Amino acid sequence: MTPDRIRREMSAWLDANWRVDRPLIEWREILLEGGWAAPHWPEEWYGRGFTLDQTAVVAEVFRERDVVPAAQVGPRGLASETILACGSDDQKRRFLRPILTGEHTWCQLFSEPGSGSDLAGLSTRAELKDGKWIVNGQKVWNTSAHHADFGLLVARTDWDVPKHQGISYFLLDMRQPGVEARPLRQMNGHQSFNEVFMTNAEVPPEDLIGGEGNGWHVAKTTLSFERRGFSRRVRGSSLDGPKQGPIYAEYEEELRIATEPYTWYPQREGRVDLVLPRARETGAIDDPATRQEIAKLICLHTGARLASDVAEARRKAGTTEIIPAGSIGKLAASVIARQASHVHTMISGADAMLSGPDSAADGIVAEVLVSVPAISIAGGTDEIQRNIISERVLGMPKGFRADQGPFRDIKRNA
């Protein structure tokens, strides 16, 4: 469908259906039935099989007409993409709809105190007892877990096979007595992530996704989606300005809760957009050394965007080359964020010691300085991305491994 045609069809449909006095969930149900909630999804599942470009047109029309879109913020996207790719029809029927309507929020229960980079070394235990999976163990660094309805959980179901083979992937109901999320405070003062304790938590057998022992494969699907989306902005930001109508009030409240853990995410990417305005405002724009560093940042930032466009175009054209755009893009985002943080420091000078309302850009610059370290850890560290790039893209040989054979026998953290 051409952009014009999309605009025409949507306009006609919105004229007939969009009303600001509908309850939020009811509106989203209508949106779903109309096929405009997730147009990039396949036609059998609420979508239209649109390309990214076509989907962008739809998003544009939503913005232009101040229409409330489907729920998008946070790990919801990870859940829906994983379920779309690996779930059964029954799972798709039960889980996709409430993700789009916003009734369910999700979190990702991957990392553990004993295994982060080495995700496949996880030791949360799931055992089938009386027809139910019983889960025991601890997860950590789980963003949004304190308000999530469901969790994407990986747990070990077989201890006698090599580590990647003994993992299963579950859709865990967080609202049960056996699950407890405790918020953790981060170095930037926010409390976005949690530790999650599971004590005899239950998962019905129909909420195992991808089959028993196949969890590693499903987890990789989630991770590749996560890395790909990394340099993209967190979506679902507020509509511009205050809007009149009951549905907007409901939507703003949803965003307030759902985006709260992510308010600092733009800062961890370095806030490149603030660099030139800040340099002008402070006069640092006339300092030759600062100008050099700003120029390097602009080259990195522009070049990384262009490179990801090229990768995207080649992917669309059906290249057979391995382009782990996710890993390269994620590493690029780290490099850019670090350079931006360095430049912000040069621009602020001694003022970089301050934070809060009296400091530069109402505390935003200070938040950049203490949030950027997260970008090279979350979603797989820089070192892990470099391992992936060198082994998968460049075909460099794998190093010595100390983690082969049955998981039971591998050395691990106490």
Next chain:
Amino acid sequence: MQTEFSKEQDLLRDVVSRALRDKSPATAVREQMASDRGYDQAVWQELCGDAGLAGVHVPEAFGGAGGGAVELGIVAEEMGRTLFCGPWFASAVMAGTALLEAANEPERQALLPGIAGGSTIATLVLDDLNGPAGVGGSIRAAEDGKLSGTAAMAVDAHVADLLLVVASGAGGLGLHAVERGASGLTVEPLQVVDPTRKLSRVVFADVPARRVGDVTGDALDRIWDRICSALAHEMIGGAQHLFETTVNYTKERFQFGRPIGSFQALKHRCADLLLELEIARALTHHSARCLDAGEGEPYAASMAKAAAADAYMSAARAGIQLRGGIGFTWENDTHLWFKRAKGSEVLFGAPAIHRERMMTMLEGAA
């Protein structure tokens, strides 16, 4: 703007790449870099006389193929990959661009077909190779049109039939044509770090010349941008070659009972190189598209030149380091690319100069 190459452009790359692999292997590079002339005339005839590589960016009306900066970039990239030795860069890129951007119509009619067809070898003589601002400071055109002054370095001037000289005079900067062997003209070959690109000192002592056009500030910037974009492509080709051969070497060389490419210090260095190279390549291809479309960042060529130069040097340093002792020998080919990287890094402005140039375009002078 487009992010992909057209089928025709892919085909051009394919043809050029194959021809150069055949005509410019490392053995040929070594032979030419040791010679005074610096290139093989039979190969020149095949690539530029027969295949038209010196005219890819020249309009058909002037005997070229009618392409633009993208096509020029494709050829430059493949030449850089094989370290092609010959006056293509001086003649097609430098002199050709100067004529296209600054010469009047009759002179373009007269001079471009020879360059495009490879029968004329030309070069552009500038008295400053660091940035456009310094050009015209040393070479002057007198009232009678005669040139005096010195260009400290001119690319491939030792083999040029035609020298296009930017000189200052009563009417501002002008482009002046000087024939080989003109009276008062001295071309002295210089010792160079990168022997695959020959440089000469050119001294003018009342040399008779013909003014072929005005060089306005804008025209000089356009010439600079186009040359820098092409040079960035050449560098990307060279960097890609170094990168590929270096990664391959780490898979074959064993130490401590395992391939050195299995050591993480080397893997991570290669992953970082890939990222730097991908970014520089994207900026470089983008610069040519901006030039052809007449849109995009006005400083796109400076971004490309700065990023490609840094990426080429990173690949060159890693190329030596990851080979260990053998990498430091004359016998191993890596140093040939290292030296080209070093020379290209500073030709037409070192990275810091381009970064300052881009900031000036973006925000005004400091």
